[in-house]
Amino acid sequence: MNLDVIRTTLGGRQAVEGPAYRPEFIRPVDDAGLHRLNALLEQGVVVHDTLHAQLMELVKSLRPEIVFTRDDLEAAALAHLNGTDPIRYGVWVHYPWSHRLVHLLDEAEFALVRTDRNRNKITRAEQELLSSKKVGVIGLSVGQSVSLTLALERSFGEIRLADHDTLELSNLNRIRSGVHEMGTPKVLNTAREIAELDPFLRVSIFPEGITKANMDRFFCEGGDLDLLIEECDSVDIKILARQKAKALRIPVVMDMSDRGCLDVERFDLEPARPLMHGWIDHLDLEAAGRPMTNEQKIPYMLPIVGTDTLSTRMKASMIEMGETVSTWPQLASAVALGGAMTADVHRRILLGQFTASGRWYIDLEALIADQKGNPKEHATTTPMGAVDPEGIVNAVIRELPPVKQPMSRELAEELAHAAALAPSAGNMQPWNFILAEGRFFLFHDKVRSRSHWDPDHLMAHIALGTCLENIRLAASAKGIALSIDTRSAALDDALIAVIEAGPVSTPMEEVLFPWITKRCTNRKVVDRVLFPSEHEAQLRNVVEFVPGCGLRIFTDPADLERFAELCSRSEKIRLLDPTGHREFFEHEVRWTEEEAKQSGDGLDLATMEMTEGQMAALRIAADPAAMRLVDEWRGGRGLQRFSRKGIANASAVAVVTTRGRALMDRLEGGRAGQRLWMEANRLGWAVHPISAPVFLTHAAPLLGDLAEHHRSELAMVEKELSRFFTGEDLPLFMLRLSPAGEPSARSLRLPLHRLLSVHGSITA
Ligand SMILES: Cc1cc2nc3c(=O)[nH]c(=O)nc-3n(C[C@H](O)[C@H](O)[C@H](O)COP(=O)(O)O)c2cc1C
Numbered sequence: 155m156n157l158d159v160i161r162t163t164l165g166g167r168q169a170v171e172g173p174a175y176r177p178e179f180i181r182p183v184d185d186a187g188l189h190r191l192n193a194l195l196e197q198g199v200v201v202h203d204t205l206h207a208q209l210m211e212l213v214k215s216l217r218p219e220i221v222f223t224r225d226d227l228e229a230a231a232l233a234h235l236n237g238t239d240p241i242r243y244g245v246w247v248h249y250p251w252s253h254r255l256v257h258l259l260d261e262a263e264f265a266l267v268r269t270d271r272n273r274n275k276i277t278r279a280e281q282e283l284l285s286s287k288k289v290g291v292i293g294l295s296v297g298q299s300v301s302l303t304l305a306l307e308r309s310f311g312e313i314r315l316a317d318h319d320t321l322e323l324s325n326l327n328r329i330r331s332g333v334h335e336m337g338t339p340k341v342l343n344t345a346r347e348i349a350e351l352d353p354f355l356r357v358s359i360f361p362e363g364i365t366k367a368n369m370d371r372f373f374c375e376g377g378d379l380d381l382l383i384e385e386c387d388s389v390d391i392k393i394l395a396r397q398k399a400k401a402l403r404i405p406v407v408m409d410m411s412d413r414g415c416l417d418v419e420r421f422d423l424e425p426a427r428p429l430m431h432g433w434i435d436h437l438d439l440e441a442a443g444r445p446m447t448n449e450q451k452i453p454y455m456l457p458i459v460g461t462d463t464l465s466t467r468m469k470a471s472m473i474e475m476g477e478t479v480s481t482w483p484q485l486a487s488a489v490a491l492g493g494a495m496t497a498d499v500h501r502r503i504l505l506g507q508f509t510a511s512g513r514w515y516i517d518l519e520a521l522i523a524d525q526k527g528n529p530k531e532h533a534t535t536t537p538m539g540a541v542d543p544e545g546i547v548n549a550v551i552r553e554l555p556p557v558k559q560p561m562s563r564e565l566a567e568e569l570a571h572a573a574a575l576a577p578s579a580g581n582m583q584p585w586n587f588i589l590a591e592g593r594f595f596l597f598h599d600k601v602r603s604r605s606h607w608d609p610d611h612l613m614a615h616i617a618l619g620t621c622l623e624n625i626r627l628a629a630s631a632k633g634i635a636l637s638i639d640t641r642s643a644a645l646d647d648a649l650i651a652v653i654e655a656g657p658v659s660t661p662m663e664e665v666l667f668p669w670i671t672k673r674c675t676n677r678k679v680v681d682r683v684l685f686p687s688e689h690e691a692q693l694r695n696v697v698e699f700v701p702g703c704g705l706r707i708f709t710d711p712a713d714l715e716r717f718a719e720l721c722s723r724s725e726k727i728r729l730l731d732p733t734g735h736r737e738f739f740e741h742e743v744r745w746t747e748e749e750a751k752q753s754g755d756g757l758d759l760a761t762m763e764m765t766e767g768q769m770a771a772l773r774i775a776a777d778p779a780a781m782r783l784v785d786e787w788r789g790g791r792g793l794q795r796f797s798r799k800g801i802a803n804a805s806a807v808a809v810v811t812t813r814g815r816a817l818m819d820r821l822e823g824g825r826a827g828q829r830l831w832m833e834a835n836r837l838g839w840a841v842h843p844i845s846a847p848v849f850l851t852h853a854a855p856l857l858g859d860l861a862e863h864h865r866s867e868l869a870m871v872e873k874e875l876s877r878f879f880t881g882e883d884l885p886l887f888m889l890r891l892s893p894a895g896e897p898s899a900r901s902l903r904l905p906l907h908r909l910l911s912v913h914g915s916i917t918a
Contacts, residue, residue, distance in 0.1 A: 175345035177353045178248040181260075182241060191241075194248055194255055203257040205244055209234055212263050215270040247353045251346060261354040268352065269308050276307065280505055285311040287504050290372055290379045292316045292364050292395055293386035294340040295484060296409050298329050298347075299493030300383050300500075305348045305355055309501045312356040313348065314372055314379070315341045317386075318363030328486040364391050366443065373398055381500055382406045385492075389451045392458060393442035396421075396429045405503055409492030411484050413465045414516030416495045423509055431511070433457035452766040461773050465519070469780035470787070473771065477791040491516065541648040543597045544913070547590045550649065560592025561655045563912055565634070569594060569653075570910040572628035572670050574903050576828065578617035579608075579845055580742040581755050581901050583909075585621055585650075590913040594653040596622065602755075606733040609856045610645055613849050615817060616887055618650050619824015624670050625653065626825075633661035645817050666696070669832035675901065676840035677763040678894035679799050685709045685806040685891070689837050696829040697810060702819065703826035704811040704883050711802075713878070717844075718801035720871045721888075722794035724846040727864045729775060729793050730785040739776045750902055760899035768796060788863065801844060804890040808834065811883035815852065819886070827887035840894035847871055848885055 182188045195201070209231035214222065222230065235243055244259045258264055269281050276284070289310045291297040294317040304310055317340040321331060325340075335343050341359035348357055360372055364386070373379055382399045384392060384406055399406045400421040408417040421427055428435050434457050442454060464472070471483050495516060502508035566589035573596070578584060584603030588595040596618065603614035622638060629636045635656040643650050690707045697705040708714060728734035742757050744750035750758035764772065775781060775793060784790045801807065810827045812819040831841050851872035854865055879885050 174250045175342050175349060175357065175359060177349050178250065179353070180246040180248060182246065191246055191255075194246075197253075199248065199253050199255040201255045201257075205240055205257045205259070206231060208244075208259050208264075208267065211267050211270075212259060215267050249346075249350065252350075258353070264352075264354060265308065272307065276309075276501070281308060284309040284501065284504060287380045288312040288314070288377055289381050289383060289500065290314040290316070291383045291385065292372075292391065293384070294319075294344050295325065295329060295385065296411050296489050296492040296496070297383060297385040298340065298344045299489045300385065300409070300496040301344050302330070302347060302351070303493040303497035304500060305351055307497055307501065308352065308355070309497065309504065310355070310380075312358070312376065314358045314360065315344055316360035316364045316368075316372060317341050318361065328484050328489040330486075364395060366394065369394065369398055373402055373404070378402055379404050380504055383496055383500065384408045389454045389458070390442045390446065393429065393434070393439055393454065397439070400425070400427070400429065407496055407499055407503070409496045410459065411488040411492045412468045413463070413520075414488070414491055414495065414518060415460070415463070415513060416492075416499065416516070417513045418499060418503075418511050420503075420509065420511040424511060427511060430458055431513070449765055449767055452770055456766075456770050460513070461770055463515075464774070465517075466777065466779040466783060469774045469777050470783035470789075472774050473780065473784050473792045474787070474789045475792065478787070478789050487518075491518070541597075541600065543586065543588055543595070543648065544590075544911075546597075546649050547588050547595050547913075550595075550652065551591055551593070554593070554652070557592040557654060559655050559657060561589060561594055561653075563589060565629075565632075565655060566594050566912065567906070567910065568632075569625045569628055570906055572624040573621045574906060574909055575670055575673075576617060576621040576624045577673070577675065577831070577843070578603075578620070579613035579843075579849075580738075581757055582614075582617075582742070583755050583904055584611075584614040584617060585909065587910045588913065589910065592654075594625075594655075595649060596625070596651040596653065598648050598650050600648060605737055606857070607728065607731075607737060607853050608849055609853060612815065612820060612852050613845060615645075615820035616824040616827060616845075619821040619826075620828035620831075621824075622651060622821060623825035623828040627664055627667050627670060629655065630662040631664050631667040633659045635659070640818065640821055643817055650821070665836065666829060666832045669836055673828075673832045673835050673841075674897055675761065675842060676892075676894050676897040677761065677800065677842050678840060678892070678897065679763070679803060680840075680892055680894045682711075682714075682803050682805045683893045689839075690806075692837065693808060693830055693833055696833040697826045699829060700822050700826040702813050702822055705826075705830065706809045706811060706879065706883075706885070708807045708809075708878070709805065714804055714807060715802050716874070717807050717878075718798045719794075720874055721801050721844045721847050722796070722798040723867060724850045724871050725797050726790050726793040727867060728846055728850060730781055730790050731860065731864055732778060732782065733859070735778055735781055739778075743772075743776075754902050754904040758899060758901055761897065761901050763898060764796075771795070785861075797844065797846075800842060800892070801890050804892050805839070806891045807844075808889050808891055809879075809885045810887040811879060812886045813882055813884070815884065815886070823886040827889070830887075831889060834889070834891055838893070839891040840897070842890045842892070844888050844890055847875055848888060851875065 180187055180190050182191050210227045213227060213230040213234060244257060247256045247258055259267065272281060285308065287310045289304065291301050291313065294315060297317065301313060301315060320337055320339050321329065321335050321343050323336055331343055339361045341361045345357045345359050348355055360368055362368065364372055382395065382404050384395055385408060386392060396406055396419065403422045403425055405422045406419045410417065419427060429439065434454055437454055468482065471479055475481065499508065570587045573585065573587060574583065582602050584599050586597045586599050588597065598614060598618055603611055626636055626638065637654045637656060638651050640651045693707065694705045697703050708717065729738065744753060744756040744758045747760065750756065808830060810823050810830060812823040834841050851868050854860055854868045875885065
């Protein structure tokens with residue numbers, strides 16, 4: 155057969171279905187009724203006539219105290235007709251969309267029998283009261299399940315349904331319907347199901363969804379709603395609908411279909427109650443009515459869904475959104491549970507049996523769970539022995555000749571102040587200083603820099619190098635040449651440098667000195683501008699000032715794109731690895747201003763320059779259980795978004811290289827990095843270090859507990875990265891440069907009195 159013939163016939167078919175959702179009632183008590191019945195029968199409708207069985211059920215419902223025999227029941231059913239021809243009894247209901255004609259008891263008797271088994275969980279009087287109630291449902295995924303459960307319990311007389319979507323195949327994991335209904339508006343689909351269950355329930359539909367234009371009609375036409383069930387995805391409608399409900403004193407119930415979360419707002423009893431329990435009070439609620447971008451919607455959405463309280467799988471799936479899943483998941487079991495919980499609460503509210511507002515969880519996974527054994531121990535952070543700096547100083551001083559030019563306390567304080575302004579990974583400030591017997595000692599505080607992911611302190615040593623450069627610059631600006639002895643220190647030593655002051659001479663003309671205080675990290679992401687070659691030369695000069703250090707500058711967008719991929723992959727691995735995750739989220743991040751102020755260290759969220767969306771993602775990513783799942787799924791590409799764009803859009807990536815990774819290379823590399831950073835800032839470039847690819851690939855071979863898939867991905871990163879660095883030079887400290895202006899916030903520092911201790915005489 156020709157396919158075109160089939161196509162044409164199919165094309166014609168689709169148009170046949172009308173938008174009908176209200177059944178037609180035919181009561182053949184007169185000729186008009188009989189004619190209509192006859193006409194329908196002639197059209198060949200499918201007839202379902204079980205009136206006699208319904209009558210028998212009615213008789214039993216009316217006389218529950220009697221135990222009828224089959225014959226008695228048959229006779230009682232006939233007697234109930236009281237001589238009326240069964241054809242004329244009750245009502246014939248025509249469903250035009252399915253061409254069915256169904257013979258039913260009329261409304262009062264129908265309702266009595268259909269709700270008989272509700273008794274006395276719902277009494278007849280309560281049922282009667284409920285049949286006078288009007289409920290509105292916005293959003294028909296959970297909303298469909300709620301509406302049908304309400305219809306089953308018959309806990310309303312009128313329902314208004316709003317949703318602008320049509321049923322799709324991917325809805326059929328949770329919306330109970332037939333495959334033949336795909337393409338049908340969800341409101342029609344639900345309205346028809348309700349009518350097929352109980353044609354006497356009044357249903358109105360809003361197939362355009364809720365809009366500002368139809369809001370009044372939805373809430374008020376035919377009488378104000380008694381209760382609103384809000385299950386839509388759109389944040390502006392969530393807010394607008396609540397504003398309206400509050401103005402009209404209508405209670406709002408919402409199920410979240412995650413962890414059995416149910417939300418109730420009793421605007422009927424508490425007319426002054428803030429929307430969403432006050433969680434969105436700080437936002438401009440009027441703005442919710444104006445068009446918003448997805449990014450603008452996030453601050454409104456997050457408190458409503460409660461990012462921190464989502465289930466682990468929901469969080470993990472959200473991290474995968476836009477990568478391996480297209481939207482958030484919703485299960486039939488959750489939707490069914492939501493229908494049940496909402497219907498239960500709806501009924502009790504309308505019957506005056508429940509008065510509270512709040513959020514509740516019927517979290518099945520938590521309530522019905524295996525007995526938990528001892529949670530598996532995670533790898534612990536490498537313990538670091540605490541050192542005794544005074545003891546070390548004491549021992550060292552014994553070996554040293556008397557100091558020629560004892561350093562004053564005042565100078566020591568100035569140097570310590572400059573040193574403490576140096577940058578450090580995670581702003582951990584892994585240093586302390588001692589002035590003893592005229593010498594200044596720089597110590598590595600290994601407790602502060604302890605990191606499983608940096609077992610031999612690569613990052614701390616670079617930071618100590620930046621610290622040394624600040625010390626040198628601060629002295630030099632005062633005309634003091636320092637003798638900085640780092641030569642006897644080894645990788646594992648706590649004492650990094652013994653510093654002596656030389657005689658005062660003319661202050662050096664140091665352009666970099668003022669940048670000790672002005673230098674900062676700026677993580678803003680802006681579009682690239684051309685990086686001028688003369689800047690490259692200036693940066694090279696300041697770096698090569700430090701012996702053994704080199705500079706590579708990358709400005710080719712293709713190279714930057716590659717760097718972006720490699721860096722963001724390594725950052726992803728750090729967050730997916732359980733220990734890396736714990737170190738970052740538990741030790742480094744400071745979630746609030748108070749936390750940042752109190753600790754004086756760590757990464758203040760305000761300095762991260764994140765969009766609302768990224769901040770939400772970070773909060774979700776902070777859940778170790780969610781990240782374990784993401785890792786199990788071998789996902790996490792979404793985590794790369796934290797850093798990818800910034801690097802891909804940078805004007806340049808600058809890398810300080812060294813000959814090796816011995817302590818001296820690290821310290822000198824740190825010094826060169828600090829000079830590079832200051833000079834870049836001086837030239838107007840915003841600087842954002844990106845250390846993950848270097849320190850993770852450096853650490854990987856030293857870590858015994860690294861998952862194999864992370865090890866192999868890091869090996870790939872290292873291999874790809876090495877293509878950019880030929881010859882003997884190794885990348886040590888990598889920074890991205892961009893024209894981002896000033897950062898939104900500056901990071902804090904520990905108070906100096908915690909870092910510097912001064913001893914006139916330390917020896918006993
Ligand atoms: C060795 C080193 C590595 C760093 N690595 C990163 C990094 O990977 N990502 C990042 O955002 N900042 C990084 N930083 C920046 C520090 O977090 C920052 O210097 C610190 O928070 C202090 O802030 P400030 O630079 O504004 O003074 C690094 C800094 C140093 C010294």
